[in-house]
Amino acid sequence: MRRKQLWLIIVALSMLNCLTVAFFLSKENKVSGAGGGEETVATVGKSTISRQDWLNELADRYGKDVLKEMIDQKVIKEMAVKYNIKVSDQDVEREFRMLQTNYNSSTQNKSADEKNWKEQIRNSLLLEELLTKDVDISDKELKSYYDKNKEQFNVPTAYHLAQIIVKTNEEATKAIKELSQGSSFSAMAMERSVDEFSANEGGDIGYISGDDDRYPSEYINTAKTLKDGAYSDPIKVDKGYAVLKLVGKMNGKKYSFDEVKEQIRRQIALEQMKTPESASTFWDEAKVDWFYGNKEAQK
Numbered sequence: 001m002r003r004k005q006l007w008l009i010i011v012a013l014s015m016l017n018c019l020t021v022a023f024f025l026s027k028e029n030k031v032s033g034a035g036g037g038e039e040t041v042a043t044v045g046k047s048t049i050s051r052q053d054w055l056n057e058l059a060d061r062y063g064k065d066v067l068k069e070m071i072d073q074k075v076i077k078e079m080a081v082k083y084n085i086k087v088s089d090q091d092v093e094r095e096f097r098m099l100q101t102n103y104n105s106s107t108q109n110k111s112a113d114e115k116n117w118k119e120q121i122r123n124s125l126l127l128e129e130l131l132t133k134d135v136d137i138s139d140k141e142l143k144s145y146y147d148k149n150k151e152q153f154n155v156p157t158a159y160h161l162a163q164i165i166v167k168t169n170e171e172a173t174k175a176i177k178e179l180s181q182g183s184s185f186s187a188m189a190m191e192r193s194v195d196e197f198s199a200n201e202g203g204d205i206g207y208i209s210g211d212d213d214r215y216p217s218e219y220i221n222t223a224k225t226l227k228d229g230a231y232s233d234p235i236k237v238d239k240g241y242a243v244l245k246l247v248g249k250m251n252g253k254k255y256s257f258d259e260v261k262e263q264i265r266r267q268i269a270l271e272q273m274k275t276p277e278s279a280s281t282f283w284d285e286a287k288v289d290w291f292y293g294n295k296e297a298q299k
Helices: 002-025 027-033 051-082 089-100 110-131 139-148 169-180 185-192 217-223 257-273
Strands: 040-044 047-050 158-166 204-209 235-237 240-250
Touching (some): 040 051, 047 051, 089 110, 110 257, 139 257, 158 169, 169 240, 204 217, 217 235
Antiparallel strands (some): 040 047
């Protein structure tokens, strides 16, 4: 289960990076068509870097990966229609809940991030269904796997937290006073927190649960006592003193065998097949023809 979650995280991050690069590459035709290919994006002394040079460099470095990702997504959707394969919203929601407890994401653009996550999860699950559509595993084997690995299908209660870490208790107390007077937690985190990583995210550290060893156990103990939007008293940490804010809470859940039966079937089938989880398997069937040509370019 953990391996699969990490794989989904990697795929999702890859998709995000590809979409970001694709956004820049998409400007190329517009710029060229408008006759603005020599627009300057940087100057170094008397030298300049044109927008077209920049876009060409992006295309050379990332174009193949971006195009392959775009093709893969279309292939998955077309093959799913061909074989009448669907993924339920419940399956997507379950995987999303599991990922939330394993990946730190800023609350900025929260609705857009959630939509993108769920779309990528759906595509990943569709691909797994396509790859394992002809594999039959007995209910007895599925149930045996579930009974031996029940803990893998439990989502722990998780708390979405933000933090401000300052060097002294006095600074933490002062911060709490200012927060009580209406100061912005995220702005204060960016200005004062000595934890650079979370400060850049307005203090947001994402979801943490009881078995999370990234943060002191005091974080979970304190989170349990807070209401949404409330902040804590100073907490002693390695870098000084932390003030926590509870952004939100996700209640834990234990999934029954019937709820995860198909997930287990896919997981066992993929382990038995020992093949890469790639949409390239279906490229020939989908009659893919692309800029990079031969099959070796698919890799």
